[in-house]
Amino acid sequence: MSDYPKVEIREGLVSIIVPDLSKYIVGNRPEPAHAPVFYNPRMEVNRSLSIAIINGYVNYTGKSNIIICEPLSGTGVRAIRYAREINGVSKVISNDISERAYELIRMNIDRNGLSDIINVHKDDANNLLLRIAREGGCDVIDIDPFGSPQPFIENSLRAIRDQGLLCVTATDVGVLSGKYPIKCVRRYGALPQKFPYRFEVGIRILISTVARYALSMDYGIRPLMSFLDGHYYRVCMLVFKDRAYALETLRNIGYSYYRPSTLQRGFISGYPIPGVNRYRLSGPLWIGNLWDAEFLMNYFMKGTRDYFSSRAREVAGLIGEEALGPNIPYALTTEVGRDLGRELPINDVISIIRGLGYQAVRSHFHVKGFRTNADLLRIKEIIMGK
Incomplete structure (x- = not known):
């Protein structure tokens, strides 16, 4: 095992070894990106809510013996929590290209007695996804990169099964929400605007990016859950490998407008060309619902646990209320x-x-x-x- 400072932490129902972040301080605060293996304690909210979402998905679809893939695992905390805390899991595929991460994942799997459920790999994430696609795919794919998920979206769609759940994190909120508009055009093929609701514009651009990759394969998507928590966006969506769903997805891509003089805001259908162009527009972006209210009320909320952090339970409650509101920015x-x-x-x-x-x-x-x-x-x- 590589020699660097480590500590034991508990998260959810598991105990794992992670780099000692107190040894990697930048500007008076720990910087996970500077550690030998990436671990961000602030992402506990993401991991805990994802457990509630995937447990809800299992109940919602009635699937059993599901296979989950996490191609960018770091310390393995997410994969290990999934194996321990999600019902009906037959296999979790954990992967990281880093030798140090691979060693740490294996150690953490053994510590938690989960070597019979978790398969660990040391490979390029896209190579792994293409191999999984050739071998029949998996039910849940979780893309949680440091930065943009864009390089992994296409092969995730190849590797996921019909009616599978694709979960995507993006930590480049500034790019998506209009701070760096040209970078957003390059990376996501969409123009953001600094509208008052620019953080919603950002997550809708992210969803539309996945949707446009899906459309190129004649697939469709439907978001079950979308949220912003501080420095990252998170979207979990069903993927339908069906041309009829692709047509429905196409109808949910368009543009957003804002008129400061009247405070009017809303969506304009039409992709690739908007139906009207009298306004300053942002897009293309997702103009459909950001969440499935029935899923949130009947499945996700029931999957939240008392042992989740207070922040995770707070975010879950806020989203549950917001899902009942109108689909207006x-x-x-x-x-x-x-x-x-x-x-x-x-x-x-x-x-x-x-x-x-x-x-x-x-x-x-x-x-x-x-x-x-x-x-x-x-x-x-x-x-x-x-």
């Missing part, structure tokens, strides 16, 4: 209260809108964000007392 309280001269509490804004008979729910994308089907300019006038 979120607004900010600062948009409707800009000329008021004071900060508007979000719960007050929501109460005013609901009192008028409209839908209004908080958005997890922004601390001041909410979704509503009301005319925001009219709401602003009411708040201003006009």
